[in-house]
Amino acid sequence: MGVTRGYHVTDDEGDDKDEPPLRAGRWLARCVAGAVRQAGIDPARERVSVIVGTGLRELRAVERWTLDGVPVRRRDLHFDAAVRAVLPDVAEVITVSNACSASGHALALAQDMLAAGEADAVVAAGCDAMSESMLTMIGRVADAPTAVLQPFQEGRAGVLLGEGAVAVVLQPRTDGGARPLATVLGTGLSCDAHHETAPDAGGIVAAMRDAHSRAGVRPRDIGLVLAHGTGTALNDPTEAAALREVFDGTAPGPLVTGVKGAIGHTSGSAALMSLLIAVESMRTGSVPATVGLSEPIPEAAGLRLVIGEPADCDARVAQVNAFGFGGVNAVSIIRVDR
Known part of the structure; x- marks a missing residue:
């Protein structure tokens, strides 16, 4: 594929011969649950929505379905089930697929929902896992395999993929409320x-x-x-x-x-x-x-x-x-x- 390096997340289970399914959703679930816990909100008592920004969704699962015969439910290509596995009482889970700015769009939508009074709190999140398709794409646009990603560097060779998940909780600022991180x-x-x-x-x-x-x-x-x-x-x-x-x-x-x-x-x-x-x-x-x-x-x-x-x-x-x-x-x- 013309790619020899990447910034991988080490999975808690499986190895290269036994790849865990739906990796992005697994990371997402842990991050969303942790963010909600840290923020001290309760989806059972408050209107909490989750907006997930992603470039690829669970594309790797589709590749494994096609190439290796590992079945996947189409509804799992979005992230509703992954989030509800750890937060069953959230009001809704929305997946936004807006390329490499997707979690920025998730943040914007979270702001809009709060401004419109449609939620008491919104979790803005992002996640992506490497896929053969994306690795092939970045490999074919480079003259040789990129050894290191060097932003703004003279003579830079190109991009390398990372992977992972992230989540933040947005709430309206109120007098006397907890001091926000930002x-x-x-x-x-x-x-x-x-x-x-x-x-x-x-x-x-x-x-x-x-x-x-x-x-x-x-x-x-x-x-x-x-x-x-x-x-x-x-x-x-x-x-x-x-x-x-x-x-x-x-x-x-x-x-x-x-x-x-x-x-x-x-x-x-x-x-x-x-x-x-x-x-x-x-x-x-x-x-x-x-x-x-x-x-x-x-x-x-x-x-x-x-x-x-x-x-x-x-x-x-x-x-x-x-x-x-x-x-x-x-x-x-x-x-x-x-």
């Missing part, structure tokens, strides 16, 4: 349909500006950016150009980092994976360096990329970027109060 100020979306796979700076800029408008912030208010940063020939210069355009005139500008060099491209869960890093960076005052980055591409000149060592950070507002095939973009703005 506040979601707004999420901007765009679907520019510029190309099946190639990103478009105009569509990305539109999503960023939509996010700023919805959040009620200006570019100079943002102290940290979690970049999409896929390490590919097209995404990195396009994203860098969009960031330079949006943050022009805000010198020194926000710190910029990305997580995919450390965990791979986790597809539909990528947006929320980055959001968690943004929250922890602002809570701890330390931003992790972009793994694999030592010599930035020319298009990133002027950006405050975090290279080599963690950077001290006193930011209170962060921007989280997530972009998908077809120009399906999601940009979220969050705030942490220390």
